[in-house]
Amino acid sequence: MKTIGHLINGEIVNDKERCQDVFNPATGKAEKTVALASKKTVEQAILAAESAFPGWKNTSPIKRARVMFRFKELLEQNADKICQLIGEEHGKISHDAAGELQRGIENVEFACCAPELLKGEHSKNVGPNIDAWSEFQPLGVVAGITPFNFPAMVPMWMFPLAIVCGNTFILKPSERDPSSTLYIAQLLKEAGLPDGVMNVVNGDKEAVDVLLADQRIKAVSFVGSTPIAEYIYSTASANGKRCQALGGAKNHAIVMPDADMDNAVNQLLGAAFGSSGERCMALSVAVTVGDDAGNALVAKMREAMKGLSVGEYTNAKNDFGPVITQVHKDKVNGFIESAKRQGADIVVDGRNPEVAGFEDGFFVGATLIDKVSPDMDSYKAEIFGPVLQVIRVETMQEAMKLIDEHEYGNGTCIFTRDGEAARYFSDNIQVGMVGINVPLPVPVSYHSFGGWKRSLFGDLHAYGPDGVRFYTKRKTVTQRWPSSGVREGISFSFPS
Structure with a gap:
């Protein structure tokens, strides 16, 4: 060896x-x-x-x-x-x-x-x-x-x-x-x-x-x-x-009622599940403003996730690969189970996917969890896996308060067609890297990368x-x- x-x-x-x-x-x-x-x-x-x-x-x-x-x-x-x-x-x-x-x-x-x-x-x-x-x-x-x-x-x-x-x-x-x-x-x-x-x-x-x-x-x-x-x-x-x-990070995306929902879904798929969610800039929480936005997002995400493929790195048709170790796989699966135990809805359960020929690999499939609350362990922690959680709120101010109160302040974004809302969000949110309809606002090389808070x-x-x-x-x-x-x-x- x-x-x-x-x-x-x-x-x-x-x-x-x-x-x-x-x-x-x-x-x-x-x-x-x-x-x-x-x-x-x-x-x-x-x-x-x-x-x-x-x-x-x-x-x-x-x-x-x-x-x-x-x-x-x-x-x-x-x-x-x-x-x-x-x-x-x-x-x-x-x-x-x-x-x-x-x-x-x-x-x-x-x-x-x-x-x-x-x-x-x-x-x-x-x-x-x-x-x-x-x-x-x-x-x-x-x-x-x-x-x-x-x-x-x-x-x-x-x-x-x-x-x-x-x-x-x-x-x-x-x-x-x-x-x-x-x-x-x-x-x-x-x-x-x-x-x-x-x-x-x-x-x-x-x-x-x-x-x-x-x-x-x-x-x-x-x-x-x-x-x-x-x-x-x-x-x-x-x-x-x-x-x-x-x-670490716990990056939130606010999904406003006026958002282009199909675009938001496409962007969230890559931002939440790309690299198996093992990115410090991964979008791991979608905060929907209003139940109509929440229902539409969850329904469209559920349907879109049917086409996602997890597998081995040489097959470019796969969307993402395994997590890094068996210990980490168990940790990610544990957070999914804890969310269910604490009252969230597992809409799409990615635990233990079947990957033909790679049955012993450290794979976790794309997972969607709805009706998450801020007191849940899975919300507080950085899961660092292909898991997207949905929290529902009534107003943009409530969504921003949720983000500001989290201990991490690495990245965030807002999906909206409203320029006034976007500007207010970028001016006032307490996070170091902000995207407007951009889910992974990683600065280019001639700017600088870094979050706020912890x-x-x-x-x-x-x-x-x-x-x-x-x-x-x-x-x-x-x-x-x-x-x-x-x-x-x-x-x-x-x-x-």
Whole structure:
């Protein structure tokens, strides 16, 4: 059985003291193992990154950008291989994996703008013969800790920008599906990135804790569940590190009485069930305003869901694949059962679907639950599965109050034809990313991604302009060259 190692200082390192199985979630079988990095191995990666930093810091932004241009070409040329690796270990259908990869490539394209992004600011004659400017310098060695659900895209939210800003990087990807991430890092080396600038350590909490404690790590980026995000943020901050930690979500869609219901249904199908609902931007709750809207939505959803197909990643006719593990499958099924037990109506029950030839896979079919209430366990928690819940309310204000009171504030949207309602919603809702008839309002690469409330710990969002600020520190220089023969007198007052 193949063992997946680490990439340290440009070389694959196999640390086999501890290993963990890597499953194909469609078959339910362990097909690879991954080495779990020891403290010694992580420190080896930190040393490599620390040693590479001075040379990379002093490499011009245009040369850093050229590496990213070549990297983008290699990602596109090897897209089929990357998508295959994602499918084998995550279970994501091929067309969905291709979409994930493309969104990652868009972040690489933004990073190619390094010479423009790092130009700084300049003001001439702020005082007599005095000029001032600000420049943006790299932090040093920085780290990223990424989740299983987007093994290609989420790492590319982090390391392309960090690297073009002059930092060196250590990535700790999910140990559940590490192959595509490691392969992408090897493409960076092929693109001409010097050894040690990009390092990958596979591992579990032991590796994470080394990254959080080591004083050579200057900043940490994280995407995952809220309990872990809070731990990452508090620990990293206590150790003097800059940190952005993106956590969980419970994303609501308000369906207004005037909504184009057929369009809303089509949009909700993809937003709720795509990637098996294993997205932090998945729409998991539809809040219908008025019983007429609720009845129409549920009836149309029930009918439309008959055509959905769950299955194995190589069949592009499938709409979505398995969830990541048997434990997670049991968790999702448990939330469906708890909703039923607490009084909700299971309109479409996706538990234990029949997938011919893949009877041992971790499959959960598309599930629709009506008449959910805010006190139910399934509403409070992030299910992270192909489950859409419907809550019925009487007014838009009641719907917005429901969203504002939830602990998460990642994404939301409204389906309506009313421009006044849409503007009021976007102006006042307490959520970080808002869609108007757009169910997955994931910002493009030249904006920034991040939620509010307990969906984000830290001040700066991921990628885009906030990403540049996160991976750099501002230095402001004030300079004067006195005219020949002119001598300034002594002044004890504060300069102005």
